[in-house]
Amino acid sequence: MTASYPATRLRRPRATSWSRALHRENQLSPADLIWPLFVTEGHGVEEPVGSLPGVSRWSLDGIAKQAKAAVELGIPCLALFPNTQADRRSDDGAEALNPDNLMCRATKAIRDACGDSIGILTDVALDPYTAHGQDGLLDDSGYVLNDATVDILVRQSLNQAEAGADIIAPSDMMDGRIGAIREALEQGLHHNVQIMAYAAKYASAFYGPFRDAVGSSGLLKADKSNYQMDPANSEEALREVALDLAEGADSVMVKPGLPYLDIVRRVKERFEVPVFAYQVSGEYAMIEAAAAAGAGNREALVMETLMAFKRAGCSGILTYHAPLASRILHG
Ligand code: PBG
Numbered sequence: 001m002t003a004s005y006p007a008t009r010l011r012r013p014r015a016t017s018w019s020r021a022l023h024r025e026n027q028l029s030p031a032d033l034i035w036p037l038f039v040t041e042g043h044g045v046e047e048p049v050g051s052l053p054g055v056s057r058w059s060l061d062g063i064a065k066q067a068k069a070a071v072e073l074g075i076p077c078l079a080l081f082p083n084t085q086a087d088r089r090s091d092d093g094a095e096a097l098n099p100d101n102l103m104c105r106a107t108k109a110i111r112d113a114c115g116d117s118i119g120i121l122t123d124v125a126l127d128p129y130t131a132h133g134q135d136g137l138l139d140d141s142g143y144v145l146n147d148a149t150v151d152i153l154v155r156q157s158l159n160q161a162e163a164g165a166d167i168i169a170p171s172d173m174m175d176g177r178i179g180a181i182r183e184a185l186e187q188g189l190h191h192n193v194q195i196m197a198y199a200a201k202y203a204s205a206f207y208g209p210f211r212d213a214v215g216s217s218g219l220l221k222a223d224k225s226n227y228q229m230d231p232a233n234s235e236e237a238l239r240e241v242a243l244d245l246a247e248g249a250d251s252v253m254v255k256p257g258l259p260y261l262d263i264v265r266r267v268k269e270r271f272e273v274p275v276f277a278y279q280v281s282g283e284y285a286m287i288e289a290a291a292a293a294g295a296g297n298r299e300a301l302v303m304e305t306l307m308a309f310k311r312a313g314c315s316g317i318l319t320y321h322a323p324l325a326s327r328i329l330h331g
Contacts, residue, residue, distance in 0.1 A: 026310040028303070030074035030329055034121060034276070035322035038213045039063055039106040040083045047083075051209035052281055053288050055320050057083050063106050064113035073326035077119035079169065079318055080106050082128050083215045092137060093126035096156040101129075104163035111164045121196065122165040124157050124181070125172035133211070133219035135172040135227065144227055150177045157181045161190040169253070171198040173227040179247035196276060197249035200237035200263050203228035206256045206282030213281065237263045238270055245273060251315070256280040258305055261312040268313030277309050278318040287321070299328055 013023045038057040040047055045059035058066060067078060082102040088095045095101050107120050125135040126149070132138060136149030149172065157168045168185070170177050178197050185193050203225040211217035229236060241252050251274035254263045258279065268275050287305065291298030302321045309317045319325065 026307060028307050028310050028325075028329065030322075030326035031076050032306075032310065032314075032316045033075050033322040033325060034077040034079050034316055034318040035070055035075050036079040036081060036318055036320060037063060037066055038081050038083055039102050041085055041102065049209065049213045051212045051285060052320065053285075053292070055213070055284070057213065060105055060109040064109045067110040067114050067118055069323065071114055071117045073323060073330070075118070075322050075326055077121055077167070077316075078110065079121040079123065080110075081123055081210075081214050082106070083213065084128050086215070089129055089131045089219075091131050093129035093152065095129040096126055096152065097159055099159055099162065101159075103160060107160065107163040107165055119166045120164065121167040121169050122160040122163075124153050124160065124168055124170040124177075126152065126156070127211075127216050128214045130216075131219060132221065133216035134222075135224065136174060142222060144174075144224075146174050146176070150174050150180050153177050154180050154184045158184055158188050158190075161185060161188065161193045165193065167194045167196050167250075169196045169198060171201060171255075173198065173201050173224075173229070175243075176247070178244045178249050182248035194250040195248060196251045196253055197244035198255055198278075199241045199244040199249065199252035200260070200267065201228050201253070201255045202231050202260065204231065204256050204259075204280070204282070206259070206280045209281035209285050231259075234263055234266060238266060241267050241271060245271060250274070251276055253278055253318075256283060257309060257317065257319075258283055261308060264309070264312040264314055274315040275313055276316050276318065277312075277314050279305065279309070279321070281320065284320040299324070303328060 013019050040057040040059055042059040043061055046062055047057040049055050084095055110120055127133055127135045134144055136144040139145055244252055253276045254260050255278035257277040264275055264277050287301050290296045302325055306325055
């Protein structure tokens with residue numbers, strides 16, 4: 001006799017809200033979020049970034065206020081990016097080594113305002129400081145030199161650590177930079193300064209609004225595909241992660257986020273280390289545009305995408321939606 005009912009009803013646990021909560025496999029909390037912030041010169045300055053609706057560049061006083069708000073919201077970490085003034089940019093990006101540059105002053109302003117109640121992640125790469133907008137030093141043909149760039153990135157990292165950075169996050173994709181930076185941090189007695197490696201960072205079309213925010217989009221003459229990864233590759237991402245871990249990375253990042261969740265999952269399963277993803281500026285802009293066009297509910301889109309990162313295996317997510325998501329999670 002054939003049963004007239006399904007042996008298993010997967011809809012049964014979905015029937016009520018309490019039961020859905022009980023069966024939920026993943027949780028999202030404000031403690032999973034890292035909030036990227038853009039810093040600019042001046043006082044009392046808030047400059048909206050046109051291509052990132054709802055995101056602004058803040059002068060130091062504003063950055064300190066945003067940091068305090070993040071602490072209130074339970075966001076554990078900020079990621080800082082400077083909009084370096086044009087007259088401080090140069091071909092060699094030397095401003096990155098200035099102990100009094102915008103990044104260092106922002107780090108100190110946040111530390112003064114918040115003490116150790118929030119982590120400060122600083123991005124290591126030369127693009128916010130170079131006159132050509134590339135992440136490293138160029139040879140005469142415009143090729144980004146690897147080893148000469150690593151030497152500068154090491155000094156940039158030490159400069160940021162001296163200013164009080166908690167996590168150094170190299171986003172440049174030069175070979176060998178994690179080992180060189182780790183070595184220099186140890187020698188400089190910064191044993192507890194972490195390295196979060198942008199290990200699998202792709203040459204992506206989703207970075208456009210970020211380049212507007214740091215002021216490098218107008219300067220760039222070529223793409224970054226001779227150092228950032230080919231979006232077609234995933235075996236190569238595993239090699240990148242393996243190298244960065246062997247060189248001393250504490251955690252690794254996949255970037256962009258949503259289009260690369262398969263990479264997050266592969267990295268998590270293979271290495272069982274803390275994996276972070278960066279929901280980048282173009283992803284943020286896409287969600288905002290969809291919501292503005294009435295193609296979806298903004299809050300629901302944000303929360304669904306952030307949960308997708310957790311489901312894929314992320315320990316945490318860098319997202320411009322961090323304050324919105326935290327407010328939603330606090331109810
Ligand atoms: C540059 C850097 C980029 C981002 C973070 N660090 C852009 C790039 O590689 O050109 C992108 C972040 C975003 O789009 O939100 N070193």
